Amino acid sequence: MKLPEFYGFDPQGWIQKANLFFEINGTDPSLRLRLSQLSMTGVAQHWFSIVRQVHESLTWEQFQEELLQRFSGLEIQNPYEQLTSIQQLSSINDYIDDFEYLIGLMPKMPEMQAMGYFMAGLQDEVRRWVRLQRPHSRLDAMYSAKDVEEILCPTTGNIS
Structure with missing residues (x-):
């Protein structure tokens, strides 16, 4: 190895x-x-x-x-600050990539806190639909968000 x-x-x-x-x-x-x-x-x-x-x-x-x-890079000197400000601007996959990267820079945090950060950055329409699914973890929320995006925008994968 x-x-x-x-x-x-x-x-x-x-x-x-x-x-x-x-x-x-x-x-x-x-x-x-x-x-x-x-x-x-x-x-x-x-x-x-x-x-x-x-x-x-x-x-x-x-x-x-x-x-x-x-x-x-300078933007990651305080990942907590960055995590509170990231938003889903395009596809859910791009947002999930950014979220996972930032979470990976931090020590383990309570699951509900991590899920709250994830949910806060979702586009409003996606967040409303994901909440209806009542996710129990950030992984549940991520999978639901991907499903929601596919339903709302099956061809482009982007919600405008």
Whole structure:
């Protein structure tokens, strides 16, 4: 099994895979940074060299924070703020992608809270129909929203 390469895109996804890789392999914490360095490619490789120069005693936790800071972009510095403002502007699939990405940046939250965030960002008509389904989880709400969009707009997948 090999640690996935990191090219500078989707740092949260890479961190999740790296942590799973280290957990499965029982990797000693002292080796995590060295193994991560081997997986850095292109701009990420050059950035890693600079971070090591600036932080001589870099920990894995600090590295993850630095990686997110550098490759996530300014809009994700506070995912809670971003989560409260995302809206379904086009297809439900695009909205779900954005929602799942932001939720993935946060520690586990109560299911009703996560579902509330999801519901709040839906277009009004979709939200009304999803509420009628009485979803019990964010996954139920997501599946219902996809069904509603298909019923309301079967050919385009977009509600105007």
